[in-house]
Amino acid sequence: MSAAQPSLSFEFRPASPLTPVRRREEILAAPGFGKFFTDHMVTATWTPQLGWHDAAVVGYGPISLDPAAAVLHYAQEIFEGLKAYRHADGSIWTFRPEANAARFARSAARLALPELPEGDFVAAIQALIDADRDWVPAGGEASLYLRPFMFASEAFLGVRAAREVTFCLIASPAGSYFTKGLAPVSIWLSQDYSRAAPGGTGAAKCGGNYAASLLAQQEASAHGCDQVCFLDVVERRWLEELGGMNLFFVHADGSLVTPELTGTILEGVTRSSILELAAERGHKVRETRVSVEDWRTGVATGEITEVFACGTAAVVTPVGRLAWRGGELITTEDSAGPVTTEIRRALLDIQYGRAADSHGWLRQVG
Numbered sequence: 001m002s003a004a005q006p007s008l009s010f011e012f013r014p015a016s017p018l019t020p021v022r023r024r025e026e027i028l029a030a031p032g033f034g035k036f037f038t039d040h041m042v043t044a045t046w047t048p049q050l051g052w053h054d055a056a057v058v059g060y061g062p063i064s065l066d067p068a069a070a071v072l073h074y075a076q077e078i079f080e081g082l083k084a085y086r087h088a089d090g091s092i093w094t095f096r097p098e099a100n101a102a103r104f105a106r107s108a109a110r111l112a113l114p115e116l117p118e119g120d121f122v123a124a125i126q127a128l129i130d131a132d133r134d135w136v137p138a139g140g141e142a143s144l145y146l147r148p149f150m151f152a153s154e155a156f157l158g159v160r161a162a163r164e165v166t167f168c169l170i171a172s173p174a175g176s177y178f179t180k181g182l183a184p185v186s187i188w189l190s191q192d193y194s195r196a197a198p199g200g201t202g203a204a205k206c207g208g209n210y211a212a213s214l215l216a217q218q219e220a221s222a223h224g225c226d227q228v229c230f231l232d233v234v235e236r237r238w239l240e241e242l243g244g245m246n247l248f249f250v251h252a253d254g255s256l257v258t259p260e261l262t263g264t265i266l267e268g269v270t271r272s273s274i275l276e277l278a279a280e281r282g283h284k285v286r287e288t289r290v291s292v293e294d295w296r297t298g299v300a301t302g303e304i305t306e307v308f309a310c311g312t313a314a315v316v317t318p319v320g321r322l323a324w325r326g327g328e329l330i331t332t333e334d335s336a337g338p339v340t341t342e343i344r345r346a347l348l349d350i351q352y353g354r355a356a357d358s359h360g361w362l363r364q365v366g
């Protein structure tokens with residue numbers, strides 16, 4: 001797939017000192033998730049007069065913000081999440097970065113932020129990998145998690161779209177998300193708290209959606225659940241998605257069903273990729289509304305055989321249990337089902353270069 005040409009050039013201002021090699025190796029041996037960051041980051045500024053400018057790769061470190069910066073008051077912020085994978089031959093690849101760039105642009109439009117052109121989004125990733133390629137872990141399911149974000153940095157308390165915006169890209173080495181193998185997660189059905197309403201920001205990847213989900217997530221944890229599942233806010237009947245992952249249901253005939261995009265669901269790149277991959281592997285796929293009742297009767301009759309959640313960070317995660325006030329329902333007890341396992345492997349095999357990339361989803365960055 002050919003990418004749009006970048007319009008920005010990134011000035012390189014190397015960090016000093018760099019993380020000592022031994023310390024970096026120590027971190028890469030057990031990176032966890034989101035705890036450690038590479039030596040550099042990318043920053044760029046936007047104003048109506050100059051557009052995007054001052055793009056640079058600089059040493060990773062604190063950003064100085066005026067206390068009146070609009071993001072701190074009105075949450076005008078969006079972000080993305082994707083990974084860089086090291087293949088067995090040492091080369092480094094990203095997965096469908098154009099899809100993340102397109103979603104970043106859609107999120108920007110919804111949050112009244114300026115669009116960062118696709119070519120510049122991809123060029124920022126390339127510039128950071130050029131600087132920090134030794135931070136991309138090898139082996140297992142390790143990766144370098146890339147976090148582009150954009151926020152209102154203008155110091156102004158009036159309520160309107162900011163006239164100074166900062167783009168930033170940071171990177172964090174990530175180990176396999178699952179330390180104990182592919183154990184099914186349990187999900188709490190949020191009956192009191194909503195994530196997204198029609199006309200709201202549910203389809204945008206913005207920090208505000210996450211802020212609104214934290215209390216529901218706490219409620220889930222208090223009930224011994226790993227994740228929270230949100231319902232539609234109109235009928236409170238239709239399953240939408242988890243706080244940061246999309247949902248799939250596997251039927252007895254091997255077909256896959258996922259909640260259709262209604263404007264309140266975030267369109268995951270993993271979700272779209274699975275729809276394509278599963279279809280070409282001979283699974284029927286369907287996007288439609290799924291109710292709690294459908295899940296309950298599907299499990300009771302044996303029509304629904306597996307449920308899984310998906311997203312960039314955790315790839316594909318089996319869902320074992322759905323719980324709510326006064327009830328629960330068990331899908332699988334202790335391990336991932338065959339279709340969940342098959343889809344997960346198929347996706348990882350492409351990302352890690354073990355299977356042919358017949359879709360042109362991979363882009364070499366190092």
Ligand SMILES: *Cc1c(COP(=O)(O)O)cnc(C)c1O
Binds near residue numbers: 245266269270271311
């Ligand atoms: C990021 C995100 C997802 C998953 O998207 P991917 O592109 O697959 O990582 C799902 N739901 C929400 C709310 C998200 O923010």
